[in-house]
Amino acid sequence: METLFVIIMIILFFLLMAFVFSAALLTPLIGKKNFLFVIALGFVVGVIGGAFFIAPVYDDLPDMARAVYMSTSNQQETITLNISTDSDVNKAIEDVRNIPGVQSVESGEITVKTTGIGNAWKSSLESRITTANTNITSGKVISGDTMMVQLKPGSDPTQVIKQLKSWMVLISGIDIKYSIVQVKLVVDASKVDEVVKQLPQGEVVVTEINGPVEKEIQSLKNTLPGKNNIILFCGFLGVLVGLVGMFIDTITRGIRGIRDRLRQKGD
Incomplete structure (x- = not known):
């Protein structure tokens, strides 16, 4: 207002x-x-x-x-984004990285929606998923059609999903419908509003903002x-x-x- x-x-x-x-x-x-x-x-x-x-x-x-807090704070906030792998994830991340006020950008988790995952495949996929790509550190089946895949910092999410998709179809016949990459930005608290305004429209979705300022607001x-x-x-x-x-x-x-x-x- x-x-x-x-x-x-x-x-x-x-x-x-x-x-x-x-x-x-x-x-x-x-x-x-x-x-x-x-x-x-x-x-x-x-x-x-x-x-x-x-x-x-x-x-x-x-x-x-x-x-007021943001304009006077010299601390940092973390903005969490979701980016669909149907778009050019690498370009979106690079565009975000170049926004003034962004200190770092890191992608570390992918939500994967699949065709049905039977109980027989649950433990097998979780134990063997790291063989699909060397940048995958772990994976967990959280429902009959959803997996959470953890990546190493600096990984290429698009490449990981391509290899994961081929690997899953090959060993189990389970296909990936779509996937969403979670990206975390570390931003100067005084620049949060400016950064959010400059995010690529239609390519990224802000899901959460965390940090000292948000804690003060919650209090x-x-x-x-x-x-x-x-x-x-x-x-x-x-x-x-x-x-x-x-x-x-x-x-x-x-x-x-x-x-x-x-x-x-x-x-």
Whole structure:
């Protein structure tokens, strides 16, 4: 959310509070009905203002905090990407590597979707998969049609998948439908947003961002009260503003009296 828009929303909320205060000033201090009217007016206007002006800002508070943390942090974040092997994985990785702010790029895991893997083949594939390509360090069958394949750093995922596909068909008749390479980027925290914007559109998908900044944001989210509580708080704030408007004369006289007594003590 743009800073100007946030400022406008907050100003509009304060204008609503000013309306409640003005309405309370114009209400004669006689009768129970006027008192209840001010309370009801303050609560309703406060809730409306909270729902329409404060809640949207509150929803974007973690993102605004993230922007502040990122702009001031000199630490690093890890961005996890998924790249389909149907595309040119090597070119996509090279394009990502050349984005300013990217410190390193590493591919280390491939999710492989296959035709059905029977129980008889599960242990055999897991124990023999490293023979399909020297860059494969391990493999695990996690469901009847899915394998997770771990690679050595710096491996060529496209070449690995080609050899793995041929090997699996040859020894078991199991074919690979498609596969997705997981790529991890180490990025300067202050450059995360810029890097994400420059990622090749349609070729990569951001699945996760981890690091010190994200931990700070998660801690902030855990400490923030619920949005409904904020809206209710705005309603009670409206009631408080209305009551202050109704009893402003009494409050002012009280403050003057305290100030006069303090002056007399000082003399």
